[in-house]
Structures are given as structure tokens and as C-alpha cells.
Amino acid sequence: MRRLSTQDQNFKQAFADLLAFETVNDPELLKTVDQIIADVRQHGDAHVLKLTQQFDRHPAHQFSELELTQEQLKAAFEGLSSEVREALELAANRVREFHQAQKQDGWTYVDALGNTLGQKVTPLDRVGIYVPGGLASYPSSVLMNAVPAHVAGVPEIIMVVPAPNGDLNPLVLAAAYLAGVHRVFTIGGAQAVAALAYGTETIPSVDKITGPGNRFVAAAKRAVFGQVGIDMIAGPSEILVYAEGQNNAEWLAMDLLSQAEHDTVAQAVFITPDAELLDQVVQWIEKHLEALPKAEIARTSIENRGALVLVKDRAEGAELINQVAPEHLMLCLDQAQEMAEDIRHAGAIFMGRYTPEAIGDYCAGPNHVLPTSGTARFSSPLGVYDFQKRSSLIMCSEDGVKTLAKTADTLAQQENLDAHARSARYRYQ
């Protein structure tokens, strides 16, 4: 595992190298995806069915077999053990409670001239949620995508989830039931994204598509961006743990591994001004790796993309954190809230020693869909605001418009836009 110190001569470059991660656009992949989109636009249901039979080895003979009923979702929920059902309910309720605080309302005011100005806020009409199938089929992702849409008031939430060989994770269906998903189609890949973006005979076109997926899904989302809205294209998961003072190295090591186990290209970074704690964390990582089921993935991630960084002090730590703009940030120190004030860029900030990142993945309340690869510099966690949009409102009075119309007339003339100027002039002359 890479060890760095800000006192190293080449630290700046080594740290920049650590953060460098560029996804390469594979032109062959883009061509394949463009073709799938074109074919789905032309042939609709039939082509989606064909690709689902081919890629997912789904046993359906007709398109209608690819839609689940609300009864099926409910049955999946009722079939859960009471322990799991209660855990899922607690998670859904907490995610709902947190997201309700994000809901935005419109407003208006009357200016000094007597004109009314404002902002109207409305939910999207219809959204599509992509849920991966197979191994990465996570019920928590269903909650994190569907609940904010539901809280925003989206009247129609359509979920797609591929069912390889026709198999589905009942927990995913149970989560869809809890989150208020309206329709579920067992399709996936670029064909599902194309169907959601453009619609088919059976699947209505949506206004926005959110949710994670493999590289075909990511490429398809990029391709339909503009036709519909999309959330960010997610990169590998990341965690940055900053610790000082009294800390349990055993816990911190497991917190770092909880991201490393996601993916061989996931990134776990530990920063501390305490050289002794750093050594202890390294030892615990080694010890934990001996017992973890996903040790192989986690070890590759830790070795290739992980790092332990020794800093001079807390201020230097905060500076490095802002440079990274990590997806997940844990601040494990007594003054966590104070230090958080100096953090400008992070997807989610977990403060104190009793706030492991893992609770944020499931049930703390905030969303687990977070900006990766440094994009927290300019973007936000998925939220209710992603499923609402705004319209400006302007209503001038016969008198109140005069000053504005005269100003618009003057400026439009400067821009050589004569019809603009005249249209304004009518209202004050």
C-alpha cells in the first residue's frame, strides 16, 4: 500500500498521480450503443425483447412478460424475513425523512415598481430508474433513486432492472414496492436506456434517467443526454478517512476496506498527522484482508489505488481533502464539526468516530448516490432537487412595465435586435 508524506520531495506529483483516473471512451463501445439506440427507436418493443433474450438469456416469449405487476412487488416485500423487512422499512423511512427537507417550493415577490416576479417549482412528469441486475443488484440503490423522485411528487416512476436468465433479487422488488415505484420492466443495458429515453409501444418515454449501470448503460445515458436529463455518470467509489487523536485503528481499517471491497478500481485514502496511527491502520488492513470474503477485490483496490498520507497538521489535511473532493469523507476527530467548516468539496461528510460510511450507504438518511472522481467540486448528491425543475414567473403591471420596457428598448438597440426593442417600446409609449 502506497505511503506518502507531505514532507516527501516529490509529494505534489505523487499525490496528483494518485488522483489521476481517466475513463477512456471506447469508440467500438460507442458504435455498438449508438446502433442499439437507433434500432430500439425504429423497432420498439420487438427489438428490446430480442436483445433481452439474447444478452440476458431471458426466457420471455412476449414483451408483456417483461413487465412486473404491483402484486409481484408486494409479494416480494411480504416474503421477506421480519428482520430484513424491518431494516428495509427503517431505511426507506429515514431516507424519506431526510429528503423531505430538500423539497423546494416556489416563491414570488412584488418589486418596487409593482411587478410580480417569482419562481415556480414543479416535479418532472415521468422518470426512469436504472437498477443493475445480477451481483450488483442492490435494494439500497432502488431506495436512493426512487424515494427522492417520490418525495418530489413525480407522478410516474418507471424502474428497469435486468433479470439474467429470468432471475430477480426479491429484495430489489421489495424496495421498489416500499419506494413507490409505479412500473417495473425486467430489461437492462443500452436497450433499456434507449426505451426509456424514446419510448416504445409499451414503455412510455421518460424525462430523466438516473441510476448506476455498467459501461454500456453509462455510454447509453451519455448518448441520450439532451433528449432526456440524466444524473452524473458515476466513476469508481471512493473514501477518504481523516483521523487524529483517540481512534480505533481496527475500525478505521475496516471503514477503508468497506469501499475497497466494491471494486478493484475503488479508492481508499487515509490521511493523518499521527505516524503511529498510520502504522496501526496498515497492520489492521492486512489483518482484515485475511478474513474478508471479498479480500481479492479489496486488496487490488488498496494496492493499486489506495494510499496512506502523513500530513503536518489538520490544516494541511483539509487542504488535501479539498484537492481530492472525495465522494465519501470521514472526519474522525473530536473537532470534526469544526474541521468540516473548512471542507469545501465532498459528496458526504461523516463526522466523529461513531459515523461509519456504511450507515450512509443504507439508512442514515442522506443519499448514497454521490459525486465521484473529484466532481464534488461542482456537483451534489442525488436529491429531490434532481426531480424538480423551475420556471421563472414575470407579470408586469401596465405602469410597472414602463421603466423596464424603456431599459429593454435601450439595450436591445445596442444589440441590434430591432424587434426586441419595438416589442418593448409598445408597452411604454
Next chain:
Amino acid sequence: MRRLSTQDQNFKQAFADLLAFETVNDPELLKTVDQIIADVRQHGDAHVLKLTQQFDRHPAHQFSELELTQEQLKAAFEGLSSEVREALELAANRVREFHQAQKQDGWTYVDALGNTLGQKVTPLDRVGIYVPGGLASYPSSVLMNAVPAHVAGVPEIIMVVPAPNGDLNPLVLAAAYLAGVHRVFTIGGAQAVAALAYGTETIPSVDKITGPGNRFVAAAKRAVFGQVGIDMIAGPSEILVYAEGQNNAEWLAMDLLSQAEHDTVAQAVFITPDAELLDQVVQWIEKHLEALPKAEIARTSIENRGALVLVKDRAEGAELINQVAPEHLMLCLDQAQEMAEDIRHAGAIFMGRYTPEAIGDYCAGPNHVLPTSGTARFSSPLGVYDFQKRSSLIMCSEDGVKTLAKTADTLAQQENLDAHARSARYRYQ
């Protein structure tokens, strides 16, 4: 000019055809833009200077000649006639006042278990604003992009504006001065976008790029999306005017033309249940076109993309408006505010007979950068929220974490994420 009635047998198809407008991605253009970006990343200032000399015929010999000083901006402002200066100041003040109402603050709450949850809101560190040069060099665009960034608290706003043959519009510089732009470079095209996204020796890399541009600029923004944030890629300008009751057809015709004069592919649509008013508007459009300096552009736009639509009643009008999701919507009737309640999708809604769209372009207060081509279905006007982003805040107490950690443990086991489960388990066992 196309006339439609909802009573026509083929109305649905004809209306869909009217709205169809697909921008084609030119693979040659994309290749050129990708090459420019790669060269700017590799050669920095030198390549930007070279392309600026070549494409803009700019007389600069050194890169430093491409940066303007704050004194130059101030001098441009002070050189304006008092009429124009006051108009620009009134516009800037009104835009600032409206956008201040959009500024968002963070919040926290303590849940029933004693855990603190919240959302931190921070401005972006540095943003780039693209302002087109030459004919479409509009001071109003400078205000509409820079003021929201300034209100958001962005500490560094960098503007780029090409100066063909070294010429600049002094009003654009004056607007930059008024809006609080920090640095200005007289560069443009894909090379300016690449320089802002990746930085050069002189130009620092920004976190987000906003502002309109030609197809090279649009393609470059699309290409750097992910490395930096971008606003929407704007399509042609659109206006939809709905009128009924007492109205001045002469005014309405000019309102429609005020968008048509922008661009031959701009779209002006008139909807009314009043056949007589429709006829009058057609006649006035013809009359106005005889006198407008930009008549040729406006006529092409009106003939190719314009339409007059006769509807049965107001409800049918509202339904069509929601289908269009227009960039600009004028509701010219006594019950404008009531009708606005039924509008779900529009960039900006201008209500009543004394609210011409043109005042929204300059000085009403709301932003004139609005979602086009039906994207108001899922996106919003440019605003302060585009220059702020959020971080989730989570801080559990030693006691409060127990329920959450147990829940996370249960759900993580279901997802086969063992390190997640263990990291949670430490906190409650």
C-alpha cells in the same frame, strides 16, 4: 406561415412534426474539436495563442496580450453614454435582486435518535463564462451568466470572449465590470473551452463552464463534461404566445418576431381559441416584416418553423403548451395567473398583456438562459443553484448510531458486502 387547428384530422402528427428538431452530431466536427482539446492540454498557452491568431486573426504576439485588465473593463464602463450606462446598471441591479432570492443555505436537524443530519451548501471555487464574439456578442449574456455566479459567492469568475481582428464590444466589457467578473481573456472557440477545462500556464482550470457559443463551442463543452460541469447545450430560441380576449394583434406579432429575428431556425408559435385574432396576427406579422432590419432572418424562421394554432379552448391550449415545454411562454389573457397554474413545463412564463418577452431578455430580473427544445420538461433556467453545490452531513452519537449500525449490518449482509457489515457492527457491539 403554417396554420394548424386542433380540429384538423392530422393535427397530432402535424404538431409533432412542428416540434421535431434534432441536432445532428457531425463526426468531422467532433474529431476537430477533440484534436484541439488534446493540443491545448499538451501545449497550453502557446497553442491557444496560435489558434487565436489563426481563427480570430487576432494581432497578439504574446499570450499576455490576450488578457484584459480590470482598468480596461472599468474604462469601457465609464466610456458608455449615460443612457446606456444607466440601462445596464438597472439591468444588473434587477438581475442581482432576483437571483439573491435563489441563494440556498445549508441546514441541519437532529433526529429522534440524537444523530445530526444536514446539508452544507458551498459555492464553486472557480467558473468560466463563455461569451460569443462578433455579431452575437451580447452584454446581456454577460450579466445573465456572471451575476448568478457572483451572487452564489464564486470567488473567481473567468470570462472568455473572442475578439475577431482584435475588436471587442465595449458594452460586453462594461457588463463584465458591472457583474463582478475577475479575469477576462480574449479567446474563443473550442480552444477557450479546453483552456478553461484543463488550465494552461496562464489560465487556471475552472470547475464549471457556462454560456452560449457556436457549434465548436457546444461540441467542446460536451466533450469536457465530466472533467468540469457545464450548463445545458442551448438549442435555437423559442417563443410560444397564447392569447385570448382583448389583445393588441400588432403587439403580439412583434413579440413573436422578437424571437424569430434571432435565428433562421428560431421558433415562434402562436396559440389562440380566437380565429379572428389569429388572422390579425398573421396580417401584422406581414406588415412588421416589411420594416424590420432583420426581416430576412425572421421571415425564414417564421416560414420554416413558425405556426399559428387554433384551439378549441384554454384547456386545450394549456395541454399543447405542456407538450411543447417552451423556452419562453407568454400568456396574454385576463386570467394569466390562473392559467399559469396549469402550466407544468416552461422556461419562463410572461403573464398579462404588459409583459413582453423582450424585457425578460434584459432587465426583468429572471435569467434569460433558459431550457430550449422541450428540455424545460426536466431542466431549469440558469440560476444561483448552478453555481452552488451540496454536501451531505452526518454525525452520529455513540448511542444514536446503534439502531442505524444494526440496520446497515443487516442490509449489507443481504448485499454480500461484508466489510460494510463489519464496519457498521463495530459501532453497536
